[in-house]
Amino acid sequence: ETGVITLDRGFKNTGSCSSSITFLDGEKGILRYRGYSIESLAEGADFLEVAYLLIFGELPSKEQLHKFHTDIKGESHVDEDVKKILDGFPKSAHPMGVLSSLTSALIAFNPSSVNVNSEEDMYKAIVKIMGKFPVLVSWALRKNQGTPLNYGDNSLGYVENILKMMFKKPNEEYVQNQVVIDALDKLLILHADHEQNCSTSTVRLVGSSHAGLFASLSAGICALWGPLHGGANQAVIEMLEAIKADGGDTKKYMAKAKDKEDPFRLMGFGHRVYKNFDPRAKIIKVAAEEVLNDLGIDDPILDIAKGLAEEALSDPYFVDRKLYPNVDFYSGIIYRALGIPTEMFTVMFALGRLPGWIAQWKEMRELKEPIGRPRQIYTGENDRPFKTIENR
Ligand code: SDX
16 A cells, blocks of 8 residues: 555565466465476476476477577586685585575676676576576585586586586596486476565565676575575474484474474474475475485485474474475485485575576566565654764
């Protein structure tokens, strides 16, 4: 309403934009990208197809997908000088901080990607970041592990190339199995977009000032880092490992989560929109069981996770508050099985969310959305006379 300011903390009841990209129904647990159900895409498409769908609005033909991938491959080199920035980080740097910094650093090496004033500029900036981001993700991992950086292999598929850059050991033949490739591909699809969540709203808000795409993405990575958002996938595994170290005492952690004096929350539970179940968590739970089975891994953390979920789903405190496992609850179990270190989990979330962020940023610019500038309810001091320092 003009004139009257309505306070809506956390924007729980505020629509920030119109969008035709992703549809959520929190009551029915429905998630669709451009009208296609997440279940059908997770089963039938690969991540690059879904990225194309989110960004351009339609599932690509064979020719369109081939051209998109070819254009992306043509942009998959990262300037050698970016390594000097990477070298400046201590090994202990959190990979999300490395990823956000290197994404922002790319601006200096790709100045043309800042002002996207035509469809052609927009397309060029998109394939640039789709080509370079996986390299930055792999470099963040290699930095974290203290292993030499790998270069991409353009003969491979998009996701397999990412795995090769992340895991190829020096002087060793690179071997990856299809179970791992398919599992990561599915996980990335399930993370690809989620309408106006915290990090996507950040990407839109930063982009609404006409800051460039890479700058907006760098801001989105920082928003995703928080443990209440994408950082939850790392916090879930840390919580499950703590429970395991405590002899599997889930009751103690359930009590902590319900204790208002204790800031501890059951990580991987609850969602602002989903009030019955998170359709992604359902798919990831099944995928986790399949991947561990296919890879012959017996991870006690999965059993603890399932036990905790069962307990919470029958606990009045959680049921009354409609708290269910969300996308972050089981995803870390798969990342562990793929050999990805815990502090890299949120980087993997960012890798999956990249096409969603791009699609939302592109839509915001194409619809010429105004600069985001909310108002406030002022609760500070009224007008008062200045006091010189002698009188304070
Ligand atoms: C993601 O928005 C998106 O779409 C995000 C995401 C995406 O794809 O982009 O889906 C990805 O971020 C998933 C969420 C990952 N975060 C976590 O798992 C962290 C733990 N979850 C919570 O912090 C919380 O549930 C949120 C942040 C997810 C949602 O917070 P809300 O909607 O602001 O709800 P709230 O904090 O107001 O909680 C409502 C009540 C409160 O109790 P009361 O004050 O009413 O008594 O539920 C309680 C909360 O204390 N509560 C929890 C809880 N989550 C909410 N209590 C214990 N454990 C929890 N996890």
